[in-house]
Amino acid sequence: MFNDQRGDAPEVVDVEAASFESELQAAAAGHGVSITTEGACRFYNRPDLVFVNIRDAPMSTIALAWRADSLSPPLRQFIAVAKEAIEQQSGST
Secondary structure (H helix, E strand, O other): OOOOOOOOOOOOOOOOOHHHHHHHHHHOOOOOOOOOOOHHHOOOOOOOOOOOOOOOOOOOOOOOOOOOOOOOOOHHHHHHHHEEEEEEEHHHH
């Protein structure tokens, strides 16, 4: 959780959340703000929270991870779709 720290004051961690839901709960309780994905506002209907797009933030990087000994056909297909989406995104910028 982020909280308002200005000047030379040391960083203060107010809450450490073990799950995304507990992170949202902490933000709703006023313990700080959470920087999250744009999809969170679509999937978490929380009238006690406000989700605001940060349009001028730099692009973030995500990674896929899977069990090394488990490359099933559905996983291979998902990886192929993810790579295709990356290629399409790279071509549109």
